[in-house]
Amino acid sequence: MNDASTTQASSDEAVEVAANLEEINAKISAAARRADRPASDIALVAVSKVQPFERVEAACLAGHRLFGENRVQEAMERWPSLRARFPDLKLHLIGPLQTNKVADAVGFFDVIESLDRPKLAAALKREMDKQGVHRPCYIQVNTGEEPQKAGVMPLDADSFIARCRDEHGLDIAGLMCIPPQGEEPALHFALLREIALRNGVVSLSMGMSGDFETAIELGATHVRVGTAVFGARGTR
Ligand SMILES: *Cc1c(COP(=O)(O)O)cnc(C)c1O
Numbered sequence: 610m611n612d613a614s615t616t617q618a619s620s621d622e623a624v625e626v627a628a629n630l631e632e633i634n635a636k637i638s639a640a641a642r643r644a645d646r647p648a649s650d651i652a653l654v655a656v657s658k659v660q661p662f663e664r665v666e667a668a669c670l671a672g673h674r675l676f677g678e679n680r681v682q683e684a685m686e687r688w689p690s691l692r693a694r695f696p697d698l699k700l701h702l703i704g705p706l707q708t709n710k711v712a713d714a715v716g717f718f719d720v721i722e723s724l725d726r727p728k729l730a731a732a733l734k735r736e737m738d739k740q741g742v743h744r745p746c747y748i749q750v751n752t753g754e755e756p757q758k759a760g761v762m763p764l765d766a767d768s769f770i771a772r773c774r775d776e777h778g779l780d781i782a783g784l785m786c787i788p789p790q791g792e793e794p795a796l797h798f799a800l801l802r803e804i805a806l807r808n809g810v811v812s813l814s815m816g817m818s819g820d821f822e823t824a825i826e827l828g829a830t831h832v833r834v835g836t837a838v839f840g841a842r843g844t845r
Pocket residue numbers: 656658679703704787817818819833834835836837
């Protein structure tokens with residue numbers, strides 16, 4: 610087993626991914642220390658979308674177990690073989706979810722981070738009951754109120770969280786946001802945290818390659834880091 614792992618992980622790319630993971634984990638620990646938080650409170654969601662299989666496999670071989678994908682179909686093509694080899698893998702869906710993909714998403718992902726509308730909440734609950742599984746959900750908040758971006762508006766967040774919990778019986782475990790390009794992300798992270806605090810939501814998925822340290826200082830429990838782990842993404 611070990612011999613096979615070593616051979617498969619021996620390419621330059623694999624070495625680089627392992628080194629990146631180490632570096633990011635060190636940065637996460639340092640940011641946690643600055644914020645006077647235990648590093649164990651922060652999970653690195655390695656965003657593997659569009660990345661070559663070898664890099665993703667390398668991360669698994671390096672011991673990483675938590676990944677984020679933004680497309681259901683793409684995730685279902687590449688992850689089953691890795692899950693068979695690394696049964697303790699956890700996968701988060703971080704991209705927009707169409708209601709016609711809900712059955713697949715509920716069957717496949719451990720956490721759905723992109724819940725953003727009542728119709729989807731109802732479909733998720735129905736499908737979880739049908740499949741007899743429990744999946745924690747995060748609500749995506751459109752903190753920048755960008756028309757092209759998914760997520761509930763900040764002003765609608767409290768009522769949507771309550772509705773998901775009370776009406777749909779979902780486990781709303783976290784909130785997620787993607788700050789607008791070119792804006793100070795800290796303001797968005799602080800807003801997300803405020804919404805979480807006043808609604809008793811525990812997890813905060815915020816911070817990407819360029820700003821995960823800031824996010825940790827503002828309370829992130831999950832940082833979603835892609836290119837800093839795996840390198841630049843090619844086109845789909
Ligand atoms: C792609 C993506 C990320 C990772 O972005 P990087 O800048 O590569 O770290 C994080 N969150 C979401 C929702 C994404 O789609």
